[in-house]
Amino acid sequence: MTDQLMTIRQMCDDFGVTPRTLRFYEAKELLFPVREGQKRLFTRRDRARLKLILRGKRFGFSLEDIRQLLDMYGMGDQQQAQLTRTFELAVKRLHEMEAQRDELNEAIDELKEQLAWGEQALAKFHAAKAAE
Amino acid sequence: MTDQLMTIRQMCDDFGVTPRTLRFYEAKELLFPVREGQKRLFTRRDRARLKLILRGKRFGFSLEDIRQLLDMYGMGDQQQAQLTRTFELAVKRLHEMEAQRDELNEAIDELKEQLAWGEQALAKFHAAKAAE
């Protein structure tokens, strides 16, 4: 199998992140690039993980949360308890996100009202100006 | 008018925040408690603002964002230039909020898919266990 080892630069270009970020993720044990002498080489597995990391971030998970989720993905069929815990974590996040969305929608509606008010105030100014 | 001036303690108890937080908000010009000698006394206006601040935070806005929005809420009918500027700011914020909501909805959908996958994985575990 062509394991398609990639340099840090290729990774950055592919995923739109900086070298610093990838090194940081390695330090945090989110990625495990192999070494060719000094240099990091990222495996197919690292790429899969990075994809999940970036998605996790969009979900609003912390890197530590993500690390635990990732450890799960790689887990054998044994530790079911871990899987269950992780599942619950995700469900919790989902509810948080939905709540946040609902509040956001409320805020948007309120802001729209404020804007209508502001628009009207502006119109009055313009009318006053036109009447001079 | 009974302006119901409140001490910092009363405010903290009412709103579930710490004194540090209220002082911090004053330093950031989000609140403007009056002084009785050394002590801060929070007005009805401060309470209204604090309510909005906390709501804004739940929406995920920065304190600086909130400060600008609050300035808008309090504006009288006079300074048109200010109003116009603020109006534009609000419109921009609205678009940002709507974009954020859309992203959030996408993330929610993705996460739901993941959960379906996880649920299935869990079901398999249970099935395997039952088959022993």
Add this chain to the structure above:
DNA sequence: CGTTACGATTACGCTCACGTCAACTTCCCT
């Protein structure tokens, strides 16, 4: 053989929204 390019490590910096002392002052209660 020099320079450019890419990569490495070390380590300090930064933003945000406060927490956490420390070292007072002021007021009330006994």
Add this chain to the structure above:
DNA sequence: AGGGAAGTTGACGTGAGCGTAATCGTAACG
């Protein structure tokens, strides 16, 4: 007068998620 509660102003600490040099190694190009 003594003591405690509640307040004040600094000033430094925290944690996440990297940014940003500074300095060094190595390999290829011309």
